[in-house]
Amino acid sequence: MNEKLKNTTNKLNGIWQQRSKVQKTLIITGALLFFVFAGLLTFFVSKPNLVPLYSNLSPAETGQIKETLDSKGIQSEISNNGATILVPKEQVDTLMVELAAEGVPDSGTIDYSYFGQDSGFGMTDKEFDVIKLKATQTELANLMMGIEGVNDANVMINLPAESVFVGEQQEGSSASVVLNLKPGASLDQEKVNALFHLVSKSVPNLTTDNIVIMDQNFNYYDLNNGENSTAGTSYASQQEIKSQIEQDIQRDVQKMLGTMIGHDKVVVSVTTDIDFTQENREENIITPVGEDSDEGIAVSVERITEAYTGNGAAAAGGVNGTGETDVPGYEATTETTGDGDYERIEERINNEVNRINKQIVESPFKIRDLGIQVMVEPPDPEDPLSFTAEREEDIQQILSTVIRTSINKDSTEEPLTDEQIAEKVVVSVQPFDGKQQFAETEATQVIPMWMYIVAGGLLLAIVILVILLVRKKKQDDIELDDEEDYTIDEPIRVHDINNEVETEGTVRKKQLEKMAKEKPEDFAKLLRTWITEE
Numbered sequence: 001m002n003e004k005l006k007n008t009t010n011k012l013n014g015i016w017q018q019r020s021k022v023q024k025t026l027i028i029t030g031a032l033l034f035f036v037f038a039g040l041l042t043f044f045v046s047k048p049n050l051v052p053l054y055s056n057l058s059p060a061e062t063g064q065i066k067e068t069l070d071s072k073g074i075q076s077e078i079s080n081n082g083a084t085i086l087v088p089k090e091q092v093d094t095l096m097v098e099l100a101a102e103g104v105p106d107s108g109t110i111d112y113s114y115f116g117q118d119s120g121f122g123m124t125d126k127e128f129d130v131i132k133l134k135a136t137q138t139e140l141a142n143l144m145m146g147i148e149g150v151n152d153a154n155v156m157i158n159l160p161a162e163s164v165f166v167g168e169q170q171e172g173s174s175a176s177v178v179l180n181l182k183p184g185a186s187l188d189q190e191k192v193n194a195l196f197h198l199v200s201k202s203v204p205n206l207t208t209d210n211i212v213i214m215d216q217n218f219n220y221y222d223l224n225n226g227e228n229s230t231a232g233t234s235y236a237s238q239q240e241i242k243s244q245i246e247q248d249i250q251r252d253v254q255k256m257l258g259t260m261i262g263h264d265k266v267v268v269s270v271t272t273d274i275d276f277t278q279e280n281r282e283e284n285i286i287t288p289v290g291e292d293s294d295e296g297i298a299v300s301v302e303r304i305t306e307a308y309t310g311n312g313a314a315a316a317g318g319v320n321g322t323g324e325t326d327v328p329g330y331e332a333t334t335e336t337t338g339d340g341d342y343e344r345i346e347e348r349i350n351n352e353v354n355r356i357n358k359q360i361v362e363s364p365f366k367i368r369d370l371g372i373q374v375m376v377e378p379p380d381p382e383d384p385l386s387f388t389a390e391r392e393e394d395i396q397q398i399l400s401t402v403i404r405t406s407i408n409k410d411s412t413e414e415p416l417t418d419e420q421i422a423e424k425v426v427v428s429v430q431p432f433d434g435k436q437q438f439a440e441t442e443a444t445q446v447i448p449m450w451m452y453i454v455a456g457g458l459l460l461a462i463v464i465l466v467i468l469l470v471r472k473k474k475q476d477d478i479e480l481d482d483e484e485d486y487t488i489d490e491p492i493r494v495h496d497i498n499n500e501v502e503t504e505g506t507v508r509k510k511q512l513e514k515m516a517k518e519k520p521e522d523f524a525k526l527l528r529t530w531i532t533e534e
Contacts, residue, residue, distance in 0.1 A: 149185030273369035
């Protein structure tokens with residue numbers, strides 16, 4: 001075993017000695033870089049995956065949680081300027097439950113649980129009122145944080161002092177609320193109304209007029225309870241509606257044209273003229289029952305027919321009631337003929353028609369006019385002709401359709417002509433010299449950049465080493481081919497004069513020497529036997 005190890009060591013040493021100084025340097029450098037890279041890779045792979053345990057913490061809460069985790073021997077890190085604390089991913093759920101059971105983090109605020117824990121008999125009425133007020137503020141803030149979009153809330157309530165006089169009028173309460181909204185979140189009017197009523201019903205003698213609500217960006221929110229107000233009556237609401245309509249049309253046009261020619265190649269601007277006139281009217285319309293006839297449905301019909309034929313028929317004539325003995329209203333006859341005919345037909349028909357009663361409430365806003373301006377960059381900014389006239393005509397047609405379907409249509413007016421619609425569309429084709437360059441966000445790398453640099457250097461060293469070994473092998477093959485041209489003489493073998501010729505006596509001598517070394521007792525017995533025989 002030792003001889004094999006020694007032979008292997010000698011072979012490796014011989015191979016090492018055959019290498020040049022450059023090759024030795026590259027081999028040593030490559031081995032060192034390999035072990036360094038393997039060690040660093042092992043370190044980063046074995047590093048625990050840390051995820052947020054709590055976020056949006058105050059410095060005091062972060063310090064308390066950090067101290068608790070350190071006392072438990074749990075690895076943790078602080079990030080996001082002290083607002084977030086990170087722990088191993090597999091321990092997040094367990095730690096959250098354990099810390100909650102221990103009351104960590106303790107924010108220092110007073111809620112209603114204080115009265116069951118720390119209140120005592122020595123508390124005065126003033127102290128009790130202050131603690132109750134603080135607890136009310138805390139509970140209101142917690143309720144507001146449950147609303148979608150609200151990250152944090154601070155509530156300040158002002159309660160007037162109770163008067164000991166019966167006739168003195170007591171002042172009303174007031175409240176101020178500051179909301180910390182999440183990035184990109186907004187409060188619609190329904191949520192704002194809910195916040196006003198939540199605060200009003202939680203504090204005695206507090207009306208909605210004495211409540212002020214604002215966010216971290218100093219945007220104030222007003223209560224809109226729907227009483228004595230109509231949509232679009234105030235300037236703020238009108239501008240909001242106008243802006244919302246323009247944004248909706250602009251977003252749709254931008255998305256459509258961006259899909260066609262590229263989102264960074266088109267800019268859309270929309271302007272509108274909104275009519276906020278709201279009309280309430282009542283219409284009483286009478287129409288015939290049938291579409292093809294002006295006659296209605298006969299409700300009652302009365303027909304009278306009189307006819308007379310014979311002698312002595314008086315001819316009609318004279319003046320009604322002209323004589324002294326005549327009856328008023330009857331025609332007097334002046335003469336009588338022998339024969340005569342008399343006929344009278346009378347018909348009375350009561351027809352019923354359609355009676356329509358309409359109570360119409362017009363929309364509070366209408367799009368009276370609309371204009372769309374579009375700026376397009378050619379595919380090749382250096383060549384304006386790269387944007388064809390056919391493509392520009394397609395954009396004109398698309399925008400014309402949007403305008404035709406968006407503007408309010410009045411049945412009493414003539415529809416817009418193609419020339420009128422074309423005046424409301426502007427398409428400008430030119431390079432975007434003021435285009436903003438948005439930097440692409442780099443993806444988070446688990447392995448640092450310098451690790452890739454080291455790996456690249458190691459790979460380059462290995463490639464160079466392989467190239468040198470290949471060149472060395474080719475050079476050895478060339479030298480071997482050159483040596484094959486020469487004749488190799490066989491060596492002359494000469495017997496060594498020191499080699500002793502073995503005989504029967506020398507063989508026995510060697511056997512006796514070996515026996516004397518290995519089995520001295522048997523060798524002694526053999527000597528005694530020889531001596532006795534002699």
